Amino acid sequence: DTAVSQTPKYLVTQMGNDKSIKCEQNLGHDTMYWYKQDSKKFLKIMFSYNNKELIINETVPNRFSPKSPDKAHLNLHINSLELGDSAVYFCASSKDGGLQPQHFGDGTRLSIL
Amino acid sequence: SQQGEEDPQALSIQEGENATMNCSYKTSINNLQWYRQNSGRGLVHLILIRSNEREKHSGRLRVTLDTSKKSSSLLITASRAADTASYFCATDTSGYSTLTFGKGTMLLVSP
Numbered sequence: 129d130t131a132v133s134q135t136p137k138y139l140v141t142q143m144g145n146d147k148s149i150k151c152e153q154n155l156g157h158d159t160m161y162w163y164k165q166d167s168k169k170f171l172k173i174m175f176s177y178n179n180k181e182l183i184i185n186e187t188v189p190n191r192f193s194p195k196s197p198d199k200a201h202l203n204l205h206i207n208s209l210e211l212g213d214s215a216v217y218f219c220a221s222s223k224d225g226g227l228q229p230q231h232f233g234d235g236t237r238l239s240i241l
Numbered sequence: 242s243q244q245g246e247e248d249p250q251a252l253s254i255q256e257g258e259n260a261t262m263n264c265s266y267k268t269s270i271n272n273l274q275w276y277r278q279n280s281g282r283g284l285v286h287l288i289l290i291r292s293n294e295r296e297k298h299s300g301r302l303r304v305t306l307d308t309s310k311k312s313s314s315l316l317i318t319a320s321r322a323a324d325t326a327s328y329f330c331a332t333d334t335s336g337y338s339t340l341t342f343g344k345g346t347m348l349l350v351s352p
Binding site: 163231 | 271274276278281282284285291327333341342345
């Protein structure tokens with residue numbers, strides 16, 4: 129039933145490791161997003177994909193690489209994790225055409241030791 | 242720099258009271274959206290108001306938009322303990338759902 133689902137919900141790992149977060153939406157939306165929410169709750173767009181194609185790539189280190197195998201999935205792979213990567217990462221999706229609300233997953237809390 | 246700034250940062254009220262949160266932004270927008278975030282959960286869309294609209298209602302929610310002052314307000318009437326959450330405004334400057342979020346207002350409604 130879950131519209132936008134992310135896995136895992138919690139991710140605790142060591143500095144320098146590589147990890148992936150998966151996102152799937154069953155809403156039939158064409159656009160998917162990744163956001164980072166810091167400890168002060170500030171939410172910032174990282175990437176936006178439309179029909180498997182990258183349309184927004186904000187100033188994000190190239191250690192972060194999104195991958196969209198199909199329009200229902202947008203995964204986030206992070207190489208060489210750093211302490212500053214600790215945050216909550218949210219996946220979202222929306223219909224095409226503008227003036228559309230975004231639907232968010234429940235987030236993945238990433239903690240770097 | 243971020244587009245939206247909510248005010249106040251935190252608001253504490255009693256059940257039954259009204260809660261008003263404000264949002265200011267810096268550049269022209271296509272639309273402005275309000276979202277709610279419960280603790281440990283994702284954001285939930287509440288209302289979208291277009292730049293040519295001045296007011297919108299949804300249940301106990303009322304949103305106003307003043308593009309001349311680049312500001313919006315969210316009013317929750319007759320608040321309930323279940324309204325306890327963080328509330329974010331988000332601006333869409335392109336009209337293609339690319340949102341810039343503010344830092345949010347934390348609302349605590351006590352029974």
